[in-house]
Amino acid sequence: MDEKRKHPRTEVNEPGYVSSGGSVMHCVIVNISAEGAAIEVENPAFVPHRFRLVMANDASEVYECRVxxxxxxxxxxxxxxAA
Known part of the structure; x- marks a missing residue:
């Protein structure tokens, strides 16, 4: 499989939260780069198209995300x- 990413991903396996419109869902951040991430969730049907990804270990680290x-x-x- 050809690598299409501009930035290499770092494997992290850290807890995090999907936050949108006042609701919060637990997730595990599997890998992360300067441009994006892969997360594991119990039910992806509940993940909104746009949301904030909050790192559980450092709540000041927040990313605006698009699926x-x-x-x-x-x-x-x-x-x-975030514009």
Whole structure:
């Protein structure tokens, strides 16, 4: 499989939260790069198209995200600028 990413992903396996419109869902951040991440969730159907990804270990670390792909319980997101 050809690597299409501009930035290499770092495997992290850290807890995090999907936050949108006042609701929060637990997730596990599987890998992360400067441009995006892959997360594991219990039910991807409940992940909104755009949301904030909050790192559980450092709540000051927040990323505005857009869903790019979903495969089973894994969701790939790209980071977008909060404008």
């Amino acid at each position: 790019i792909w979903t495969k089973k319980t894994r969701v790939g997101v790209s980071f977008v600028d």
